[in-house]
Amino acid sequence: MKKIALIVIFISFLGCKKDYKPENRLKDDVAFLADDKLEGRKTGSKGEKEAAAYIVKRFEEIGLKGKGTNNFYQTFTFKPKTDPHGEVSFTENSQDSTITGTNVLAYIDNQAENTIIIGAHYDHLGYGGEGSLYKGEKAIHNGADDNASGVAVMLNLAGKLKETNTSNNYLFMAFSGEEMGLLGSNYFAKNPTINSKAVSYMINMDMVGRLNQDSTLAVYGTGTSQVFKDVLAAKNTNFKLVEEESGVGPSDHTSFYLIDIPVLHFFTGQHEDYHKPGDDADKLNYKGMETISAYIYDLITDLDDNGKLAFTKTKNDSQELPRFKVGLGVIPDYLYDGQGMRIDGISKDKAAEKAGLQKGDIVVKLGDSTIIDMMSYMRALSAFEAGDSTKVTIIRAGKELKAGLKF
Structure with missing residues (x-):
């Protein structure tokens, strides 16, 4: 009888594993990242480090392994630019005039030939300063939509992909330094911790927390691989899609497009709280975030057996913008x-x-x-x-x- 009971328990355990259901922690993740205690998560700040540690904890809870240069972390040190039209220079040496930011990287190794990168920046503006559109007294810019929302959806996808769609590996990346010029993603693109030649495509989420009543969702990079437009249309049952072909834009997907990786960037639009202290967690559309996460998951599922996607160079609209x-x-x-x-x-x-x-x-x-x-x-x-x-x-x-x- 004992043997039979053990077999029944073992079979039940296998059944539980098969019916694995990831937790939905979207609201909890945003609440932590957009809390006043993190003081706006400015690159190099104490709040940024606390946010990074929280993201590591969540990756560990989901069961992912670190894929940075130091377990989950990849640090980068840079000198802030003095010329607004100049480029930031990375340096190996930390000095009084430098800032050190931290990317957070986690990996699902399915022993596959190719890898999909799923990313979102987690830094924000701290107490404002350059980049803020707020003209009042010094105040914390919590950045709930920009971009605690994207990080929360990324973590949600990590849970969903932990035991599914195993034809690819997955690298999940929380970037820092985005608000200062796509620094974290740019650094990774130049110092990858995986073989970037084996990356099939990259998905980026930046400001996905305010899906409006007509469910308009912007998707950038739709021209960077020939399969994207068809799969976006085939899997869309909820959104009014606004598509932009160019792989270049003001978020971290640009860093990957520039090294010939197909990209998709998701965005629910700007609003009056953009880069202001009013961008708080209670203003987000969490049901909308769930719907976006489900849509991206369906896209990944559809592309699971497509192998490495071919890259297509797109017209760079930003080079034609009038001054x-x-x-x-x-x-x-x-x-x-x-x-x-x-x-x-x-x-x-x-x-x-x-x-x-x-x-x-x-x-x-x-x-x-x-x-x-x-x-x-x-x-x-x-x-x-x-x-x-x-x-x-x-x-x-x-x-x-x-x-x-x-x-």
């Missing part, structure tokens, strides 16, 4: 795909506010230029200098309105 000397003082709605440029936020005491423009207004003409999209808006803006006056035409609640503004 401008003035700003309207608005946050554009980057997820808007209609005619014109829709305003998602208004900055205080800037030209747009003084002209009476409001969130939700759609700019369709600036001066003599018709605005059909973001690029035409920027081209129109580049024609003005400080002190110039002009007319702006907007659509508000279906009606066309005109206003005068001065830059």
Whole structure:
């Protein structure tokens, strides 16, 4: 009888292993990373180190192994740039003028030929400073959406992939230094801890915590491999997708595109709390984050037996952006795909506010230029200098309105 009982227990144990279900800790992960105690997770700060230790603990709980240069950690030391148009220089020696950031890397080794990289940056702006859009008194910038949301979804995916889709290995990366210029991902791309030639593709999540009511999800890098557009469409049952082919953009996927790795970057859009102290955990759409995680998992599952994806070079839109000397003082709605440029936020005491423009207004003409999209808006803006006056035409609640503004 004892032997039979042991066999039954053993069979039950195997059944439990087969029915493995990862925990959903999205809300807990964001709550920790976006807590005031971490003081905004600025690169090189005590809060950044506490965040890194928490991510390591979560990787260990899921059952992943470290894949940095020192177990889970990969540190990088750099001198902050003094010229805003210059490049940061990495250094091997830590000095008074240098900062040391920390990437956190974990690995699922399925003994496969190829590896998929899944990443999200975990650093933010600390108490503000350069990069902050807040004009008030010194305050902690918690960065719940930017980018505790992406880290939480990455950890959620790690749990889901622990025992599934075993045709590839998985490298999970929490980058630091993103807010200072994609430093952590750039350092890894130059100092990889795996064979980067065997990376099939890279998935990046940056600001995925505020899925809006019409479920608009931006996906960048769709042209970096020929299979991406088809699989994105085939697996989409929940989102209004806004696709951008270019592999170059203002987040860590760019570092991998530049070493010829196909990339997909997911983003739910900017908002009025972007780079401000108001980006807090209670404002996130956690159901939306679950839906995004499930979608990315379905994409990975569909591509599981595709082998190493072929890389396709895309047109670099950022090289064609016009330079401008003035700003309207608005946050554009980057997820808007209609005619014109829709305003998602208004900055205080800037030209747009003084002209009476409001969130939700759609700019369709600036001066003599018709605005059909973001690029035409920027081209129109580049024609003005400080002190110039002009007319702006907007659509508000279906009606066309005109206003005068001065830059």
